[in-house]
Each structure stands twice: as structure tokens, then as C-alpha cells.
Amino acid sequence: MSIEILMPALSPTMTEGNLSKWLIKKGDAVKAGDLIAEIETDKATMEVEAVDEGVVLDLLFEEGEANIPVNKAIAIIGDPNEKVEVKKEAPIEKVIEEKKIEKNIETKIENKKADIIDTPSPKIEEDRNLSSEEITMRQALRDTMAEEMRKDNKVFILGEEVAEYQGAYKVTQGLLQEFGKERVLDTPISEHGFTGLAVGAAFKGLRPILEFMTFNFSMQAIDQIINSAAKTLYMSGGQINCPIVFRGPNGAAAQVAAQHSQDFSSWYSQVPGLKVIAPSTPYNAKGLLRSAISDQNPVIFLENEILYGLKGQVNNDINFSIPIGKANIEKEGKDLTIVTYSIMLQKSKEAALRLKEEYNLDVEIIDLQTLRPLDTETILNSVKKTNRLITVEESWPFGSVGSEIANIVQRDAFDYLDSPVIKVNSADVPMPYALSLEKLYLPQVDDIINAAKKVSYIK
């Protein structure tokens, strides 16, 4: 009997990998535990071990082949005396079907890529400096940090695994090599300490970029962020500012459960003295991160792990920036407004397509880009046009960004509303681990569609 060796998922968000090296060849006998290949993932290059025994009957990919989907067969082992038919195309669809539920929403985004992500927003279309090639969000962030570090010696990076490991999510890849260990510093797992240190350095005139491996760990340091970074300018009567960027992935990844899946957007957006940014595409990630690094104030820059692999065109001008506090009208429409940010932009766009197809609703989508200061003008103008509003975000519902938007809109555009504002949020529970429950927890396209139907009084 032959056994297929499948491309393994080596991280919670990995959907495909590159086969960088075979450590076995056809005809080799392998035992469980033998190293068989080196796989490059979205985060690192890792060795893969055999879990079954047999002789290598076939290798289905050449060394160097890229973007091999998770769960696709990459090799066949078995008994050489048995006659087996080897198919070059292993049935990946079957595996997914068996699971019934998609591995994670990145897969879903990938599936919809042709429809959704490749549709540039009007603003990007107008951009004359658009790159010809598409890059990932990860690369856009990296490039921007490198560009700013080249311009200003006072900019430096610190965080866990940012240097020698090349970034826990590879966002700082190559920066150590270019800028050296004085400017790219690996810290111990010591958020409270190194955050306070970075805040002190910013008080004294440096411009730190502090990476939280994820924002979940920023809670260890939240006193320094709120009480020291955000308030000192005020408490010092304007003398001491804190030009620092706190960045890293925020919100849910894929099945990492309650302690590693929290969305902090509304927490930080509540704090005067902080600016809060949540990019949604490589294009705005670049423009917004540049503004964040150049800003004289502490900026919370909420990335999203699942979006790191998202590709798109960017503006390669090393001075291109997107102003903090400006929302982007991602798609114009006349029937209802969706206000969203970060990863939920993708789901909102998907919902908008279906709302057009299935209900002939013309949706306007506003991508906030900055959460604090909030671009209320763009939201209000849109609501005055469409008369209907839903907010879509990954945060918990109580006191979310959407709650504040609903308040502003009822206060300043009450007479324009044709229906109550509806918020689409995550479930009001800690994030569960199980794949099925995780999906229930997170806002899905159907939730957005249901909310849109409700504000449009469609049964």
C-alpha cells in the first residue's frame, strides 16, 4: 500500500509552502522520524519528518517549486514490490471536502481572489506611481520600515525575534542584515520592560518601532502604552512627546484560541494621546506605516496575521504616505454604507458582491484605515447619501469602534437614517479553539448580508 506524504501546515495561517529542498531521493528507505524535506513557509524554513515507513516511490515536486497548497501530496512512499499507480495531481479538493469546513479564511480569500482582491479601489487606480508587480502586505511593511530607517538614523526596531529570527512573521526580514544589531534589536520575552524602555528612548528623542509578536502580548505592557506613552505629552504641558510606533498582528489568526486571538482596536481607540491605524491592503499599509513612523505621537499600528500574505500593487515612491485620520471610500454605492477596517474589508467586499448579485443592492464601503482620529466626515457624508449603515469589525461588540460610530451617526445624521444602525461584530465570548466554533465566533459574509438585508428591510 502506498502512502501520500502531504504538504504539511507548519503554522496556523499557512496555506501553501515552497519546497526548498528534498532530503530524500527516489528509492530511499525512510523510517518514521527521518527528515524528508525542507519547506519554506510564510514564516520560516522548516524541516519535515516522515511519520510513516516505506520506500520512496516518487517525488511529485521538484526542488524549488513554490506555492504548493497545504495537504497536496508531495511524495509517495510504500512497498516497491507492490504495483502502484502514481498520479502527479494529488486530489487536494478531496481533502478539503472531507474537512467540510475550510481550513481558514485565508483560503477563502484566496478562492475569491479573482473577484475581490484584484479589484483595485478607485483611489489606487488613479495612482500613477503604482508598481507593476504585486507584493505582499508583509513585504510592504518591511520595505516601508527599511525606507524610513535609511532616511533617519533615529528610527530603530526592537521586539521579540525581530532580528536573527527575521521576524516571527517575517515582517522584519533582512533588516538586521542591512541595519545591524544596534538598530534591529532582539528583546527578551519581556514586554513590560522593553516597552517602557522604548517609551523612554522616544521621550529622549529616538523614534522606536516596537513590534509586539502579537498585540495579545501588549497587555503585558499596557501600562507603559497608556500611562506613559499616551499621557506624558499632556502631563508635561507639551514638553515631552513620544514618537513611537507599536506594531504587530492584532485579532484572530487561525485556531490559536482565546489568549492569542483578541482584537484590541476599540481598547486603544478609546485613549486620548494615541493614534490607531488598521491597514487592510499592501497599498495602504505602506502609506499608513510611513505616516505612523513620521508622526510625533505614539501610534498603535494594528496589522493582521492573515493579511500578511495578501498581495497587491503599491506605490513605490519612498515618500508616498496616506494621511492619518482619513478613511478610504473603497467602493462607492447608493443603497447602504458598510463601515469597516482591517481584514473585515475583504469580507465586506465579498458581501457587497453578493448583495449586488442577489438583492441588487449597491453598497458603499468605507475602509476606515485610521480608527483614531476617526474620519467622521466621510462616514456622515456617506450615510447622508445612502441613509443606511452597518459597521463590520472583528472586535467584541460591547463598546466597539462600531458602537462609537453608531453614536456619532445617530447624533449627527439622525434625520438621514432610514433604519437603525446595525453592528456586525465577533461573538461576545472568548475565542474558542474548535474550527467550527471559531467560524461561528468571527463575523462571516452571511452575517454582513443579513445585516444589510435588515437595514434595507428585505425579508
Added chain:
Amino acid sequence: MKKLQKVDYIKMYSYMLKIRRFEERAAQLYGMGKIGGFCHLYIGQEAVVVGILMTIDKNDSVVTTYRDHGHMIARGLDPKRIMAELTGREDGYSAGKGGSMHMFSKENNFYGGHGIVGAQVPIGTGIAFTHKYNGEKNICRTYIGDGAMNNGQVFEAFNLAALWKLPVLYIIENNKYGMGTSVDRAAAGLDLYKRGEAFGIPGEKVDGMNVFSVIEAADKAGKYVREGNGPYIIEVQTYRYRGHSMSDPAKYRTKEELDNYKQTDPIEIVKAEILKKKIATNDEIEKINKDTLEEIKNAAEFATNSPFPKDSELYTDVYL
């Protein structure tokens, strides 16, 4: 160590006295309702900051706790503007927005005044990081109360400072009580200066009632740090005569204990030394006393006459 000159003795005496008179006046203004909120007095601890001051370079940085009035005076800041911050007026160092616990003077490299116990320790370590990053020869003096020595971020900062050899001098002001809890009820192991040992940070215990002991230790430690050897810890044994804050009657300690410390009053020690060495006469000392009293009286008057911040100031200085 550089030999102390006559002028140094006078300077020490004047500064310590100025701090004492300032704090007494602050207590009076607090009682009159002119100062609000929390107000933590430094009376009894004057020799600590003044001893350190004697070894400091003007480009060195300082960061301290909320018991900061004396630290600002020792940094050479204007008592008028310090008192005006205590009264919450527009001439205060933080324009009335910080108050007693949150005062800063960037131009004098004084980085606060921090209200959260322990928070100033990583911050001071980061300021030291900046000195090193910029290739400066300066050091950051980071003061820590004994209460903060049981706070996790302090040890995170020690680890980082030792790991990266940062030019930071940690000064533990051990005044024996973290609010109302005595050190022996809060700290497992009373030798706080040894708490850097695991990180390879040398430490030393010093009599903080005697300014000369403080100077000697601060000079040695300062040199060590300035030469690029990494951090150093001085634990200064001191005592606050007053309660933790103005609202604390200090019933957790005995009158005898307080009286005992008053026998070794830091200001009296310097005065005795000045008279013994015939650096100044009794009359000259009297003149300093009178002038200091007058200066602080003027500061109080200035601080109570300075206008409150304008209403429009509520919304300024949130962002730069």
C-alpha cells in the same frame, strides 16, 4: 573623588534646606486647600538627591518617582514654577496639567515625575539606551522607591540594562515604607541592593542620612557606569519624616522610630560639618536660612497668584 570645596558644602546645605523649606510650605498650602490631589513630601530624604546631585553632569538625565519635588529642586529647577505646578497653575512646569506627581523639564534633562510605581525604571533604562545609541558619554540616573523593588518591570529593566550594558545608575531610595507597608513585610530579602546580582549588576548599600556617604558612593558608581560597564545599583537607606502622602497619618510606625531618625537629621549633619570645618560662621548659616525661607515664601506667593490654566488648555498637548 574630587575633594569637596567650601563652596560645595554651602551648596549642599542650601539645597537640602531649600527642599525642606519647600516641602514644609507645600504641606501648609495643602492644608489651606491650595494644593490638591496627592502630595508626597521628601522631608528627611534630602541627603539622597543632593548627594547624587554633587556628582551629576548637566547633560546627564534624571527620572524619578512621584516623590519628586526635591528632585526637581536638586536639578536646579525654579521652586516658583515647581510650587506653581503643585497649585495647578499655568506657570507650573507642566502648565498645571501634571500636578505634584507629574513634572518634567526636558531642557534640564529631567524626565519626571512618574505616578505609577515602577514605571519610571524601564523608562530611565530607555533614556540610558538613547545616550548609548547616540554615542554620548552621559548616563541616566533612575530613582526607585523601595516599594517598586517588588514590581516585575523593575527586573525586566535590570535584565535589559545588563544585557545591553546601558549607562544607567539605579538609585533605590529605601525610606523603609511602601505607603504603609514596611519593607520587611513586602520584600523577601531585605538587601535590595543585591537584587541585581542575578543579572551581574553590582550593588552597594549607603547611609542616606549622611550626604557625604551618598556622594562617595554616587561618585564611584557614576564613574563605573559612565565608563561603559553597564548598570549599577545604589541602595540608599533613608527615612521620610512625614507620611506616604499628605493624607497619611503614619500610624504604622512609632514616634520613637521617627525621633530616632531625627537624631541623624541630614541637614544637621552638614551644618555641623560646616561649623566644625569653619567653612561658615553661625551668622552666615543664619543668613542662608533666612534667604531660603524668603525664597520659598516668594515661591508660594508666586504659585498662589499664578493664574489657573485657560479653559482652552483642556484640549491642548494631547497630540503634537
